[in-house]
Amino acid sequence: MERRTIGAAALAVGAVGLGCMPMSWAYSASLRRGDESLRAVHRALDVGSSLLDTADMYGPFTNELLVGRALKERRSDAFVSTKVGLLVGDQHIVANGRPGYVKRACDASLRRLQTDVIDLYQLHRADPEVPVEETWGAMAELVRAGKVRALGLCAVGARAGRRSGARPHDVTIGQLERVQQVFPVSAVQAELSVWSPEALETLLPWCATRGVGFLAAMPLGNGFLTGRLRPGAGFEADDVRARHPRFTAEMMAANQPIVAGLRRVARRHGAHVTPAQVALAWVLAQGPHVVPVPGTKQERWVTENSAATRLRLTAEDLREVAGLPPAQGSWD
Ligand SMILES: NC(=O)c1ccc[n+]([C@@H]2O[C@H](COP(=O)([O-])OP(=O)(O)OC[C@H]3O[C@@H](n4cnc5c(N)ncnc54)[C@H](OP(=O)(O)O)[C@@H]3O)[C@@H](O)[C@H]2O)c1
Numbered sequence: 043m044e045r046r047t048i049g050a051a052a053l054a055v056g057a058v059g060l061g062c063m064p065m066s067w068a069y070s071a072s073l074r075r076g077d078e079s080l081r082a083v084h085r086a087l088d089v090g091s092s093l094l095d096t097a098d099m100y101g102p103f104t105n106e107l108l109v110g111r112a113l114k115e116r117r118s119d120a121f122v123s124t125k126v127g128l129l130v131g132d133q134h135i136v137a138n139g140r141p142g143y144v145k146r147a148c149d150a151s152l153r154r155l156q157t158d159v160i161d162l163y164q165l166h167r168a169d170p171e172v173p174v175e176e177t178w179g180a181m182a183e184l185v186r187a188g189k190v191r192a193l194g195l196c197a198v199g200a201r202a203g204r205r206s207g208a209r210p211h212d213v214t215i216g217q218l219e220r221v222q223q224v225f226p227v228s229a230v231q232a233e234l235s236v237w238s239p240e241a242l243e244t245l246l247p248w249c250a251t252r253g254v255g256f257l258a259a260m261p262l263g264n265g266f267l268t269g270r271l272r273p274g275a276g277f278e279a280d281d282v283r284a285r286h287p288r289f290t291a292e293m294m295a296a297n298q299p300i301v302a303g304l305r306r307v308a309r310r311h312g313a314h315v316t317p318a319q320v321a322l323a324w325v326l327a328q329g330p331h332v333v334p335v336p337g338t339k340q341e342r343w344v345t346e347n348s349a350a351t352r353l354r355l356t357a358e359d360l361r362e363v364a365g366l367p368p369a370q371g372s373w374d
Pocket of ligand 1: 166263268
């Protein structure tokens with residue numbers, strides 16, 4: 043698989059990573075199977091999708107435990123990317139960016155992941171009660187202690203601050219400027235996909251000009267852009283899409299022209315090419331510093347998604363995707 047380098051430390055990873063979140067969190071809980079998930083992780087490592095993206099809060103904790111089972115056998119094949127800073131309660135999720143907590147959480151992640159070092163340690167969300175520089179300072183100490191190789195920051199929603207007239211991701215860029223003064227940012231993780239392109243406006247260029255890598259979360263639009271979700275079929279009660287404004291039957295129907303466009307582009311490249319692969323190839327085309335991390339718990343989707351690195355979109359393809367209607371349905 044094509045390799046891409048991210049950040050000042052020039053970390054080399056497969057151009058398409060693997061988002062491990064759906065194995066333990068967010069989607070269709072009744073379909074989670076530990077052994078199938080483990081096969082998916084091994085398949086990713088077999089094909090060179092080395093970046094495994096997880097977080098202590100996925101599960102919580104069980105996603106790191108699962109990834110740790112694979113790492114125990116194949117640590118050298120993998121690039122481990124995990125996150126800190128969110129705590130899951132019964133009915134709520136809270137940020138904790140206190141330095142002492144961050145250091146304890148890192149030790150716990152290392153134990154669960156069955157490794158001595160985390161390749162990329164990301165701040166999942168900034169804690170509004172702790173200056174972000176303090177949290178980042180504690181994370182930098184983890185690098186100096188040899189427990190972590192590089193640091194990343196997950197962007198808050200593109201819309202944060204919009205009511206005050208700010209551009210998408212302005213809040214995040216403010217945080218990034220501040221933490222850069224403390225210790226280099228190697229990667230930023232934020233949503234980027236055909237139906238959520240806001241990061242292209244300011245965040246992606248910010249990363250590109252500073253040599254910072256960009257991990258594209260939700261590159262398949264939480265599954266929508268694969269064209270395999272039927273409007274009105276419904277979601278399990280605890281599936282995030284059951285409450286997501288773009289996943290009501292009405293909005294899913296309204297957004298079908300986006301899937302139809304991806305399908306048209308796919309057909310031009312051959313009968314075997316899928317809308318999911320076009321969606322990922324579009325993300326890959328946004329810059330050499332961009333690494334999509336499509337999430338899945340299924341081996342077959344890992345195989346399909348990793349093959350997107352062989353698909354080269356033409357100028358005509360990119361124009362067609364750019365001309366698709368904007369997605370309908372929003373959190374605002
Ligand atoms: N930093 C953050 O705050 C943040 C937030 C969200 C996500 N993330 C990261 O980004 C990763 C990706 O995001 P995501 O998983 O939410 O969304 P996504 O990658 O856009 O979509 C995941 C969904 O698509 C399905 N899928 C994947 N490949 C497919 C294919 N080829 N054909 C048909 N269906 C396919 C998966 O199904 P199955 O579940 O059945 O496999 C899953 O339901 C996560 O795993 C996580 O690591 C980070």
